[in-house]
Amino acid sequence: MTLRRGEKTTISIQEHMAIDVCPGPIKPIKQISDYFPRFPRGLPTAVSRTGSLQADGSQASVSPSEPPRDDDEDVDQLFGAYGPGPSRQRQPPAQPQPQPSAGGSGGAGKPEEDLDGEGYDSDDCTALGTLDFSLLYDQENNALHCTINKAKGLKPMDHNGLADPYVKLHLLPGASKANKLRTKTLRNTLNPTWNETLTYYGITDEDMIRKTLRISVCDEDKFRHNEFIGETRIPLKKLKPNQTKTFSICLEKQLPVDKTEDKSLEERGRILISLKYSSQKQGLLVGIVRCAHLAAMDANGYSDPYVKIYLKPDVDKKSKHKTAVKKKTLNPEFNEEFCYEIKHGDLAKKTLEVTVWDYDIGKSNDFIGGVVLGINAKGERLKHWFDCLKNKDKKIERWHTLTNELPGAVLSD
Secondary structure (H helix, E strand, O other), X not given: OOOOOOOOOOOOHHHHHOEOOOOOOOOEOOOHHHHOOOOOOOOOOOEOOOOOEOOOOOOOOOOOOOOOOOOOOOHHHHHHHHOOOOOOOOOOOOOOOOOOOOOOOOOOOOOOOOOOOOOXXXXXXXXXXXXXXXXXEEOOOOEEEEEEEEEEOOOOOOOOOOOOEEEEEEEEOOOOHHHOEEOOOXXXXXXXXXXXXXXXXXXXXXXXXXXXXXXXEEEOOOOOOOEEEEEEEEEHHHOOOOOOEEEEEEOEOOOOOOOOOOHHHOEEEEEEEEEEEEOXXXXXXXXXXXXXXXXXXXOOOOOOEEEEEEEEOOOOOOOOEEOOOOOOOOOOEEEEEEEEEOOHHHXXXXXXXXXXXXXXXXXXXXXXEEEEEEOOOOHHXXXXXXXXXXXXXXXEEEEEEEEOOOOOOOOOO
C-alpha cells in the first residue's frame, strides 16, 4: 500500500479483521490450521512444547497395555487428550465419572435424602416453589394438627419481584369458610418461614378415610383480590394415628374443585355432644360441650352461636332446650347439660335433633347447621345413639358434622 505525503495511514475493516491488534508491528493472524492442525490417520507420537508434532522412532506411540484407538476418532478429541504447548492453554480433558461398583461400595458420597412420595420434581417446582409442612392426627382428642414450616422459591407476585405469602387450609369435600384456617402473612419474601400450627378439631376416623387436606399458598394484596400462587392436596388416609408425617412438596397449579357434590351436605362446622342414660335420674342426659369451625354468619367474619335441642316426637312441645349465646366466635365452648325424663325402653323410638344458630338483634336468627341422632340416622350418628342405649350410666362423647339442611327441622327460631 502506497501513501502520499501528508496522508494518514488508514486501515479498512477488511484489513482490521485480518490482523492481530497488538503492540508492535502489524502481523497477519495465524492460519486456522495453525490452531487446529490435522493429524494423519492414527495417533501422533508426541507433541513438542511449541505445539508442533515430532516423531520419535525409539518410543512407542501407544503403550502395549492401552487398547488401540479407532482411526475415525474425532480430531478435536485427540488434540484435547494430548494438550497443546504452554503458549496457548486449553481446557483439560473431561474426566470420566466414576461408576459405582456392583456391590454398592462406590456410593460413598452424600446419602440420598429420604423424600416423601409427593415430593417429586416437576416444572412447577421452579415456577411456583416448594412447601415444607407436617401433619399429625391426634386420635384420642379427635384433632388434626397441621404445622406449616416454610416455603422456598415462591413465584414473584408483586412489582418489586417479591410476594406477601400466607397459607390457607381447607378440608375437601365440603370446602367452605367453616373449615378454612390460615397462617399470618409475611411481607416481601419468596422464602417465608412461618412455623405455625393450625388445628382442626372434631376430626373422626371416618374423616381420615374420606377427607383430603387442601393446602394453598397465596399472595396478599391490600388493594386488590389476593392472588393464588400454588397448592397441594394430601389425602388424610395417608396419615397414621398419633404419628407425625413430614412433607416437602412442589406446589402445583390450581386444581378444579368438584362442584357436583350435594350442597345439602355442605359442612357448617363440628359439634361435640355427650350422651348418657342415667338410671338414677331415669332420664337421658344430653351434654353440649363445644363447637368448632362454625360458618361465619356476620359481616365481621364471626357468629354469635347458641345451640337448641329437641327430643322428637315432641307431642307436648316441651322438649326444647337452649344454651347460652357465645359472642363473636366460631369455636364456642358451652359445657351445658340437659336432662330428658324418659324410660330407657322409649329411647329407641326417639330422635334427638341438635341445631346451631347465630343470634341477631332486631332480626331473625340465622341457621348455621344441624345434626340428627337416632335409630334412623347413619354412620357415627347411629353408632353414638346405639352406644348410649347399650351402655347405661356411661357418658359417651362424639364429634359430629353440622350440615346446612336438617330433615324435619323448622329453620326458624
